Amino acid sequence: MTxxxxxxxxxxxxxxxxxxxxxxxxxxxxxxCTFIWVNKAGHPLGVIMSYIARDGHFWLxxxxxxxxxxxxxxxxxxxxxxxxxxxxxxxxKSITYKGASVIRDDRAxxxxxxxxxxxxxxxxxxxxxxxxxxxxxxxPERVIIEFAPExxxxxxxxxxxxxxxxxxxxx
Numbered sequence: 825m826t827x828x829x830x831x832x833x834x835x836x837x838x839x840x841x842x843x844x845x846x847x848x849x850x851x852x853x854x855x856x857c858t859f860i861w862v863n864k865a866g867h868p869l870g871v872i873m874s875y876i877a878r879d880g881h882f883w884l885x886x887x888x889x890x891x892x893x894x895x896x897x898x899x900x901x902x903x904x905x906x907x908x909x910x911x912x913x914x915x916x917k918s919i920t921y922k923g924a925s926v927i928r929d930d931r932a933x934x935x936x937x938x939x940x941x942x943x944x945x946x947x948x949x950x951x952x953x954x955x956x957x958x959x960x961x962x963x964p965e966r967v968i969i970e971f972a973p974e975x976x977x978x979x980x981x982x983x984x985x986x987x988x989x990x991x992x993x994x995x
Contacts, residue, residue, distance in 0.1 A: 839983070841983075846913075850913060854911050855944055857905060858871070859871060859904055859969070859971070861902045861925070862899050869892070869895075876937065876941055881971060883970055883971075886966070888967050896925045903923065905918065919977065923972050923974045925969050925971045927967050928969075942957040942958045
């Protein structure tokens with residue numbers, strides 16, 4: 825790295841954007857996101873949830889008694905934030921998506937989603953554990969949240985670190 829590639833101005837971090845291939849790694853390695861929705865009063869609320877990324881959308885699940893479900897039915901504006909913390913990618917990589925969510929409760933969606941989520945979260949524990957997890961999910965009150973991203977904010981802290989000049993000892 826040359827001195828021209830280094831920076832001391834961190835106010836504008838747009839140049840430290842997460843590359844598309846690193847985004848795909850992040851979505852594969854991380855299984856949790858912060859899902860954020862809008863309540864009746866217009867305030868954002870968020871919870872940590874497991875997800876599946878498929879066909880450009882994110883898929884999550886909750887029971888219909890959770891406050892986020894009627895809120896999404898009322899106003900689908902939502903967002904998802906994903907961090908690399910706790911993954912083999914290490915910390916300091918993130919992506920936040922702005923978009924809209926809809927609630928799915930049809931059998932066809934549940935039939936592909938439950939096994940896919942069980943594989944993602946319990947596959948390392950064997951087929952019996954996956955089957956048990958599907959049974960736990962498969963209740964009459966459970967619904968699927970389909971989140972469609974519209975825009976994103978990407979950050980790769982490794983790029984910022986690489987452009988930071990080395991620390992020099994003070995005289």
